Amino acid sequence: EVQLVESGGGLVQPGGSLRLSCAASGFTLGIYWMTWVRQAPGKGLEWVANIKQDESEKYYGDSVRGRFTVSRDNAQNSLYLQMNSLRDEDTAIYYCARDTGSYYTDYWGQGTLVTVSS
Amino acid sequence: QSALTQPASVSGSPGQSITISCTGTSSDVGAYNYVSWYQQHPGKAPKLMIYEVSNRPSGVSNRFSGSKSGNTASLTISGLQAEDEADYYCYSYRTGRPASFVFGTGTRVTAL
Numbered sequence: 577e578v579q580l581v582e583s584g585g586g587l588v589q590p591g592g593s594l595r596l597s598c599a600a601s602g603f604t605l606g607i608y609w610m611t612w613v614r615q616a617p618g619k620g621l622e623w624v625a626n627i628k629q630d631e632s633e634k635y636y637g638d639s640v641r642g643r644f645t646v647s648r649d650n651a652q653n654s655l656y657l658q659m660n661s662l663r664d665e666d667t668a669i670y671y672c673a674r675d676t677g678s679y680y681t682d683y684w685g686q687g688t689l690v691t692v693s694s
Numbered sequence: 695q696s697a698l699t700q701p702a703s704v705s706g707s708p709g710q711s712i713t714i715s716c717t718g719t720s721s722d723v724g725a726y727n728y729v730s731w732y733q734q735h736p737g738k739a740p741k742l743m744i745y746e747v748s749n750r751p752s753g754v755s756n757r758f759s760g761s762k763s764g765n766t767a768s769l770t771i772s773g774l775q776a777e778d779e780a781d782y783y784c785y786s787y788r789t790g791r792p793a794s795f796v797f798g799t800g801t802r803v804t805a806l
Contacts (some may be wrong), residue, residue, distance in 0.1 A: 611795075613740075613797075620697070620781075620783065620797060620798075620799055620800040621732070621734075621740065621783050621785075621797040621800070622797060623785075623794070623795040623796060623797060626795065635792050635793060635794060635795075636792075637794065638794075671739060671740070676745075678728070678745070678746060679726075679728035679730075679786075679787040679795070680728070680730035680742065680745040680746070680785065681730075681742065681785075682742050682745075682751065684739040684740055684741075685739065686739050687739060
């Protein structure tokens with residue numbers, strides 16, 4: 577069974593940093609693109625970042641480019657999102673999702689909540 | 695990055711058919727057949743309902759169907775049921791340098 581479990585969320589002050597993790601199981605992480613998506617409270621979904629299987633390509637949304645970095649460790653079946661210079665508007669549930677390679681995601685984790693507030 | 699445009703809400707009586715539109719541009723929805731649709735119930739993670747415009751994943755009811763014309767994609771729910779009440783989002787690849795992805799603004803479906 578495919579499972580994605582996010583962790584690392586919590587309360588952080590504006591300007592701070594946080595590293596999210598996504599533990600994958602039930603499939604071989606190394607053969608899939610992976611995606612991070614977020615959802616602010618009461619708002620819609622927002623694409624955050626994508627990463628290729630070998631980390632040779634990474635893409636970011638305009639609102640996080642230059643502040644967030646996506647990475648992965650296929651041997652550890654883990655995906656990461658390093659978030660720096662956090663802002664109030666980064667407050668959201670962050671989901672990791674498996675990308676099929678055909679520009680859509682088929683499995684999602686349950687998400688981890690990040691709250692940026694002083 | 696501007697979101698794809700969806701109606702805020704769509705409603706219908708149980709058993710009826712409803713259609714949700716997703717309007718983009720020639721750089722995203724109109725560029726390729728890389729439009730997918732997700733269903734999200736309150737407090738839950740999104741679930742894939744349609745991929746590549748009109749394909750249904752295994753396990754998704756055949757009451758859900760997708761189509762596209764020009765820069766607008768559509769999701770149709772036939773025989774609306776109470777369990778279909780949820781938020782629905784379209785998602786598309788967007789060409790450019792760099793390439794990106796974009797969600798729709800989301801549509802709340804209500805069974806009256």
